[in-house]
Amino acid sequence: MKETNCDVIRDLLPLYEDNAITEETAELVREHLKDCPACREELRKMRTPLSLPPEEDGELWERYKQRRAEIRRRRNIKIGCVLSVLGLMVLSCLWYIWPRGWDALTGPVTDEVTSLSGAVTELYYEIANDGEVHSGFRSWLIQWEEAEGPAEKAILQAFQRHTYRKSLKSLNPWDDNGTNTANVVLVGIIWSNENYKSFSIADNGQMFCGGDRYYTDEKLYQELSAIIQEYGTFQEAENK
Numbered sequence: 001m002k003e004t005n006c007d008v009i010r011d012l013l014p015l016y017e018d019n020a021i022t023e024e025t026a027e028l029v030r031e032h033l034k035d036c037p038a039c040r041e042e043l044r045k046m047r048t049p050l051s052l053p054p055e056e057d058g059e060l061w062e063r064y065k066q067r068r069a070e071i072r073r074r075r076n077i078k079i080g081c082v083l084s085v086l087g088l089m090v091l092s093c094l095w096y097i098w099p100r101g102w103d104a105l106t107g108p109v110t111d112e113v114t115s116l117s118g119a120v121t122e123l124y125y126e127i128a129n130d131g132e133v134h135s136g137f138r139s140w141l142i143q144w145e146e147a148e149g150p151a152e153k154a155i156l157q158a159f160q161r162h163t164y165r166k167s168l169k170s171l172n173p174w175d176d177n178g179t180n181t182a183n184v185v186l187v188g189i190i191w192s193n194e195n196y197k198s199f200s201i202a203d204n205g206q207m208f209c210g211g212d213r214y215y216t217d218e219k220l221y222q223e224l225s226a227i228i229q230e231y232g233t234f235q236e237a238e239n240k
């Protein structure tokens with residue numbers, strides 16, 4: 001009677017483990033397991049994962065451990081590679097956009113400046129009291145004769161006070177038709193070694209220098225604009 005009962009219980013054990021039998025049947029199985037060490041042992045074996053070799057088999061166990069260590073090692077190498085690549089990407093982005101000073105844009109300016117010119121152009125669009133629209137531009141030009149001396153010093157110092165951060169995206173103060181969408185200051189400087197640099201700085205802080213695009217402080221536009229207006233020659237042109 002007990003033998004038959006054990007066979008039935010062992011048939012039921014997988015279902016019992018999967019909770020795929022009714023509570024009543026499960027109760028029967030539990031009752032039987034209480035008094036039957038052989039069936040308990042059967043259940044224990046069933047619960048031991050197949051991938052775990054028996055500990056008593058030393059060689060197999062060793063190989064199993066080595067294999068696991070190898071898999072872990074390879075996984076760690078892969079994770080390490082991915083993290084290194086990500087780290088390098090972050091570092092190169094940071095290096096690219098890290099703020100740099102005036103010297104990084106121009107090289108240290110040790111030579112005397114032999115020529116400097118600048119221009120401020122401000123677009124205007126005004127509606128008069130009688131409803132008439134006036135638009136055009138006002139500009140101030142400064143040539144070397146006017147710039148040499150105090151203006152030159154003030155312009156160079158304004159550049160040196162600010163930092164410049166390369167832009168990851170395309171900055172453009174001009175629209176597709178080449179029309180200014182912002183007011184712009186243009187400055188060209190020649191050093192005695194004939195090193196020429198031109199800068200265009202928009203009133204929104206965008207700057208072009210030697211084909212590169214930068215963000216800078218909007219105040220730089222204000223400072224340069226004020227200096228050029230102070231020392232330069234005023235012109236006005238109205239669109240007809």
Ligand SMILES: [Zn+2]
Pocket residue numbers: 005006009032036038039
């Ligand atoms: Zn049994």
